[in-house]
Amino acid sequence: MIPGNTRYSPVAFAAALFLASTAPAASILTPYNVVVSGNFTDANTDVGGGLAVGGVAAMNGFSIADALDGESLTAFPGPNGTTGTAFIAAGGATGEASIFNGNWYFSGTDSTFYNNGTGNAVSSNPVTFSTAFQQFTSVSTQLSNDSTTKGDSCTASGNVTTCTVSASGLNIINVADSVVASGQALNINGVSSTSWVIINVSGATGTLSGDIEINGAGNNGDNSPGGAQDVLFNFDQATAITLGGSSMGSVLAPDAAVTGDGGQFVGSLVAASFTAGASGGTEFHNFTFQGTTFAPEPAPLACVGAGLIALALIRRRRQG
Secondary structure, eight states: OBTTTBOBOSOSEEEEEEOSSOOTTOOSSOSEEEEESSOEEEESSEESSEEEESSOEEEEEEEESSOOTTOOGGGSBOGGGOBOEEEEETTOEEEEEEEOSSEEEESSOOTTEEEOSSOOBOSSOOOOHHHHHHHHHHHHHHHHHOOOOTTOEEEEETTEEEEEOOSSEEEEEEEEGGGGSTTOEEEEEOOOTTEEEEEEEEOSEEEEOSOEEETTBOOOGGGOOGGGGGEEEEOSSOSEEEEESSEESEEEEEEEEEEEESSEEESOEEEEEEEEBTTBOOEEEOOOOOOGGGOOOOOEEEEETTTEEEEEEOOOOBOO
8 A cells, every 4th residue: 555545456567675674765766876786987076975886997186975864784784694884896996095984895805995885895795696687677667667657747938848746656757868858857846755756768878967956956966856856867778877067866767878977966876887077077965866755565576686676666556
């Protein structure tokens, strides 16, 4: 049952969760601020939350998990049934980086990695990235094919598109990449603690502009509007995405090589890889995608390593 005592039909799409416990602060998508299946390259900035890298994490002057935003470390997986691994670099870590909360795993050694918290190194990787990203890809595809189109009232005026969320519950908005491209502005109104917004963006090459406002407010780093946790951009077709300026809202792009062209990113990022662009590194603020008002009754589909659980989310379609 969903709050409001409305019945809905089962399984419209699945969401991958990196969980080793049922911690209430865990995100519906992942507790990590950034998850990439391949390499992650950034410099002179930070990931405010957890960072999970399937390849090599190449960083310089970098900080990790210095702003967990109320998350419990028990939301993060750990090897052998433990929890709390907030940083994973399965292919190794290079450069200079500091971790401020939680444990860490990376293969090999790195003399310029600093522990600024109370965590410890763990001996094995708690996440099987290949299986995790199969789940993420399935989620992205099913979201893009979902026929539910509540709250998708959008109007365009010049270079500004305004979408108004009208449904309490799930809202799905389908847009072309041109709507969120550089030089365009996207305003999302009506987002609240009782609404959850999926924006399906079509196109093989994507751009997420910094000109995004949620309920009339733009990106202000750690003080961004709370609605940033309730908006998810789904790029199911994209193989390359540029994050420009200061973007808000999480991004699910499991097959995309993402370039961060400077600025600030407010939300969760799931991608194939991440590389800093010519304008410098991207600063990641820890507004992980939540939708906690609509957390479903869990229906486990598979377990990955010690921590990955695939849950079936349920379609919000009234019965009877």
